[in-house]
Amino acid sequence: MAISFKQIEDKLKTEAKGLLETGKVSLVLAYGKGYDEKHPMPYVARRPSDADNIVFNEFCTHNMARYMVRYPAGTKMAVAVKAADSRAVIQLIQEEKVKREDLVLLGIPAYGMKNPKTGETIDSKTTCGLYNPVLYDVLLGEEVHGQPVVSPYDVLAQYEAMDKEARFAFWKKELDKCIRCYACRKACPMCYCDPCFIDQNKPKWGEKSPESAGNLMYHLTRFHHLAGRCIDCGECSRACPVNIPLYLFHKKVAKDCEDMFGQAAGMSVEDKPVLVNFRVDDSDKILE
Amino acid sequence: MLKKTAINKATELAAALMEKGTLIAPVKEDAGFNFREISDAKQVDLNFHNTIISPKSAFFPQTEDFVRYQTGKSILEATPVELNIKPAFLFGVRPCDVKSFEIMDIHFSGTGLVDPYWQKRREATTVFGYAFDLDKPAEAEEFYQTLGIGAADPEGSDIFMVKKDNDLLMKAITPRGEKLLTGLNIPSEASADDEKYFDDTVAAGRNFKTRSTCVDARATAKKFEDLFHNTDFWEKMSHACLSCGACTFVCPTCYCFDICDETLFSRGTRRRVWDACMFTDFTLEASGHNPRTKVYQRLRQKVCHKYSYHVRKYGVISCVGCGRCTRYCPVNIDIFSIVEEAVKA
Numbered sequence: 001m002a003i004s005f006k007q008i009e010d011k012l013k014t015e016a017k018g019l020l021e022t023g024k025v026s027l028v029l030a031y032g033k034g035y036d037e038k039h040p041m042p043y044v045a046r047r048p049s050d051a052d053n054i055v056f057n058e059f060c061t062h063n064m065a066r067y068m069v070r071y072p073a074g075t076k077m078a079v080a081v082k083a084a085d086s087r088a089v090i091q092l093i094q095e096e097k098v099k100r101e102d103l104v105l106l107g108i109p110a111y112g113m114k115n116p117k118t119g120e121t122i123d124s125k126t127t128c129g130l131y132n133p134v135l136y137d138v139l140l141g142e143e144v145h146g147q148p149v150v151s152p153y154d155v156l157a158q159y160e161a162m163d164k165e166a167r168f169a170f171w172k173k174e175l176d177k178c179i180r181c182y183a184c185r186k187a188c189p190m191c192y193c194d195p196c197f198i199d200q201n202k203p204k205w206g207e208k209s210p211e212s213a214g215n216l217m218y219h220l221t222r223f224h225h226l227a228g229r230c231i232d233c234g235e236c237s238r239a240c241p242v243n244i245p246l247y248l249f250h251k252k253v254a255k256d257c258e259d260m261f262g263q264a265a266g267m268s269v270e271d272k273p274v275l276v277n278f279r280v281d282d283s284d285k286i287l288e
Numbered sequence: 289m290l291k292k293t294a295i296n297k298a299t300e301l302a303a304a305l306m307e308k309g310t311l312i313a314p315v316k317e318d319a320g321f322n323f324r325e326i327s328d329a330k331q332v333d334l335n336f337h338n339t340i341i342s343p344k345s346a347f348f349p350q351t352e353d354f355v356r357y358q359t360g361k362s363i364l365e366a367t368p369v370e371l372n373i374k375p376a377f378l379f380g381v382r383p384c385d386v387k388s389f390e391i392m393d394i395h396f397s398g399t400g401l402v403d404p405y406w407q408k409r410r411e412a413t414t415v416f417g418y419a420f421d422l423d424k425p426a427e428a429e430e431f432y433q434t435l436g437i438g439a440a441d442p443e444g445s446d447i448f449m450v451k452k453d454n455d456l457l458m459k460a461i462t463p464r465g466e467k468l469l470t471g472l473n474i475p476s477e478a479s480a481d482d483e484k485y486f487d488d489t490v491a492a493g494r495n496f497k498t499r500s501t502c503v504d505a506r507a508t509a510k511k512f513e514d515l516f517h518n519t520d521f522w523e524k525m526s527h528a529c530l531s532c533g534a535c536t537f538v539c540p541t542c543y544c545f546d547i548c549d550e551t552l553f554s555r556g557t558r559r560r561v562w563d564a565c566m567f568t569d570f571t572l573e574a575s576g577h578n579p580r581t582k583v584y585q586r587l588r589q590k591v592c593h594k595y596s597y598h599v600r601k602y603g604v605i606s607c608v609g610c611g612r613c614t615r616y617c618p619v620n621i622d623i624f625s626i627v628e629e630a631v632k633a
C-alpha cells in the first residue's frame with residue numbers, strides 16, 4: 001500500500017480549516033508551498049482560509065514540533081506530526097514545555113519521505129524509522145503495516161566495530177567540516193535553550209571560531225544535552241549544509257541510554273525524562 | 289588575448305599556477321564543492337556547478353588572527369600577526385560570485401576605511417572567472433540574471449574562462465590577466481572560431497534566464513522601506529525561519545564579523561570570526577538589552593539590508609542571486625520569493 005500524499009494533504013486542509021473555524025485552536029503548524037514542489041516549507045495557518053495553502057508531499061520532512069515552543073504558553077495549537085515528530089511532542093510534554101491539553105495532534109502515517117536536498121529516501125538509517133505517529137488525536141491516513149521493521153541502531157554496527165583511534169579520527173574529520181552555522185541546533189525540536197550554552201560568554205564554554213577545539217566542545221556537549229531526549233527525527237543532519245552525519249552520534253547515545261535505563265525518548269507521555277528520573281534500580285553503567 | 293587548453297589538461301594548468309603562487313580552486317568534498325587552497329594539482333575539479341561556501345573566504349576567511357598574547361603578561365608583549373600574503377590565483381569563480389567581490393570592495397576599501405586583510409589579498413589575487421554551462425538550465429535557486437548579472441559576464445575577472453566542448457577558452461580581461469596569460473606556456477593560441485564562440489557565449493549569457501520577475505533596485509528598496517513596520521508581512525515571511533546562520537555563512541555578500549579573544553591555557557589570540565545577523569546574540573548589548581529579539585526582526589534585517597539599506601547607501605543591491613542561501617536553508621526559505629512578495633504587497 002503506497003502512501004497517498006494527496007489524501008493526507010486534503011485531510012490536513014479539512015482538519016485545519018475545521019479547527020480554526022470552531023476556534024478550537026488559534027494556529028495550525030503544518031506545511032505550505034515553497035519555491036518549488038520539491039521544497040515545501042513549514043507553514044502556520046491562523047485563519048480558516050489559510051488552510052487552503054497547506055500542502056503535504058514526500059518532501060515535507062520538517063519536524064513541526066520544533067515550532068511549538070515559539071508561541072506563548074497556553075496557546076491552543078494543532079500540529080501536523082509524522083512518527084518522529086509525535087515523539088518530539090511527547091518529549092516536550094514530558095519536559096513541561098507544552099501541555100497535552102493545548103494540543104491537537106494531526107497524525108501522519110508515512111514512509112518514503114525524501115530529503116529535499118539530496119533526493120534520498122529517508123529511512124531508519126538517518127531517523128528512528130517508525131512509520132506511524134506514537135501519539136495523535138486524528139490520524140490522517142491509514143496506519144502503515146507490513147513495511148520492514150528495522151532497528152534504528154543497525155546503522156551503528158560499522159562504527160562500533162572501529163577501534164577508538166579510528167573512531168576518533170572519523171569524528172574529528174567530520175566535525176572539522178563544521179562551519180558553526182548552528183542550523184543543527186536550530187532545527188532540533190529539543191534545542192530550545194535561550195541562551196544555548198555555546199552562546200554564553202560568562203562563563204565561556206567553547207570558542208566561536210570553527211576550529212577543532214570549539215567544534216568538539218560544541219558538538220560533544222550538544223550530543224550529551226540530547227542524551228535521552230533526542231527522538232531521532234534526523235532534522236539536525238538534514239539541516240547541515242556540509243552533511244555532517246550528526247544522527248550517528250545521537251543514535252549511539254540514544255542506544256546506550258535505552259540499554260541502561262530501558263526507556264527510549266518520547267514514547268509515552270507517562271514517562272519522565274530519563275536523565276531526571278532517578279530510580280534506585282538504575283544502571284550504574286554510566287559511572288563505569 | 290585568447291588561449292585554450294584541453295579541460296583534461298587543467299591539472300597541468302593548475303601546476304603551472306602553483307609554481308607562481310597560491311592556487312585556490314574548486315575541490316570536490318563529501319557534501320559538494322568548495323574553494324580550497326590546492327596542495328596537489330590533481331585536486332582541482334572544474335566539474336562543478338557552484339560551491340557550497342562562496343569564494344569570499346579567499347579574501348575574508350571565516351577566522352582571521354590579528355594579535356597573539358599571553359594571558360597575565362603586559363599588552364606590550366602582544367604581537368600582531370604578520371599578514372604574510374603571497375601572489376594567489378582564485379580559479380573557477382562563477383560570474384555572480386565575481387560580481388560579489390565588487391560589492392564587498394565597497395565595505396572593505398571603497399568607503400575610505402580600508403581593511404588591509406581584504407585589500408591586500410584582493411591586490412595579490414588574480415581572479416579566473418568561469419562561465420556557467422549554458423547548455424544546462426539554471427538551478428531553481430538561482431536568480432543572478434534577474435539582478436542584471438549574465439551567466440557568462442567576464443567583467444570583474446582578470447582572466448575569463450568559457451568551456452567549449454572539451455576545451456577551456458581563456459581570455460585576458462585586465463592587464464594583469466594579459467601578463468599572466470602571456471607568460472603561461474601551457475595553453476595554446478585559440479582560433480578565430482574560438483574567438484567567436486567566446487563572444488557568442490558572453491552574449492548568450494546575458495539572456496540566460498534564471499527567474500522571471502525583474503527587480504528594479506530603487507523601487508524594491510522603497511517598497512521595503514514602506515514595509516518596514518508591517519509586522520504582519522514579516523511574521524508571515526519568517527514563521528518557518530529557524531534563525532540559524534546557514535544562509536549568511538554561505539552568502540558571498542554577507543560580511544559581518546565578531547572580534548573574539550580565544551585562549552588555550554595562557555596562549556591567547558584576538559581574532560575575527562564571521563558573525564550573522566540571524567543569530568539571537570548578534571545585537572545583544574552589554575546591558576542585556578537586545579533590540580532584535582524576534583525572528584521576524586532578524587530576517588527583516590537580512591533582507592532589508594541587502595535589498596533596501598544597501599541600495600539607499602551605495603546604489604546597488606547587496607545580493608548577486610547566486611541562490612546559496614535558498615539552497616542551504618534548512619526550511620527552504622527563498623530570499624527572492626520574499627522580494628517578490630514585497631513587490632506584490
Ligand code: SF4
Pocket residue numbers: 185190191192193195196197198221222225226
Ligand atoms: S546544545 Fe544544549 S544548551 Fe544548546 S540548545 Fe541544545 S540542549 Fe540547549
Ligand code: SF4
Pocket residue numbers: 177178179180181182183184185236239240241242243244246
Ligand atoms: S549544521 Fe552542520 S555546519 Fe552548521 S553548526 Fe551544525 S554541524 Fe556545524
Ligand code: SF4
Pocket residue numbers: 535538539540541542594606607608609610611612613614623
Ligand atoms: S543573498 Fe542569497 S542569493 Fe543573494 S548573494 Fe547572498 S547567498 Fe547569494
Ligand code: SF4
Pocket residue numbers: 183528529530531532533534535536566613616617618619620621
Ligand atoms: S532563512 Fe533559512 S538559513 Fe537563514 S536563518 Fe532562516 S532558517 Fe536559517
